Amino acid sequence: NAGVTQTPKFQVLKTGQSMTLQCAQDMNHNSMYWYRQDPGMGLRLIYYSASEGTTDKGEVPNGYNVSRLNKREFSLRLESAAPSQTSVYFCASSEPGGYGYTFGSGTRLTVV
């Protein structure tokens, strides 16, 4: 089915470990986004990529890096995980000139 695919769905990390969250979309969207969702905080933008080859910081970029590998793929990397990064991470994409995102199903990350 067309949409946004995130891997993995669940992950437990130890403090200081690194990992990369993968995201791919097959809707030919130009723009892609990474959000984190925490109780009472709603969705907060970590990084976004308006188009292939560009990335920009969002509201909460500290501790994260991103790579827009090609038009389809946008990855999020945690270099040294901290307990404060325990969250649900969502990737999303949007069509050119369109309004509204298509979200993936999320990655539930726990850092112990």
Next chain:
Amino acid sequence: QKEVEQDPGPLSVPEGAIVSLNCTYSNSAFQYFMWYRQYSRKGPELLMYTYSSGNKEDGRFTAQVDKSSKYISLFIRDSQPSDSATYLCAMSPPGGTSYGKLTFGQGTILTVHP
């Protein structure tokens, strides 16, 4: 102060009730307004979007925007247990989400009981 404020609830109503969900915002540059529905352990899905002020209706759902008051609402008529979810408002400046970024409210947890 957050740019977008949304009462997190939780809100519990009986089946068939009219539900009103609301958000206020402070950034007058917002022109596009959206409502997302998120079922438990799923990603948000776009429910409705409107541009500038006015109303938009889609079946049992009506979205209203009052830019003069910086206030948006989502009404659900004849609510069903299947409407039980978290509802998030979202907004963006002109140009659509390809050019800007969506700012989300905290989300309201709604439960419709039979």
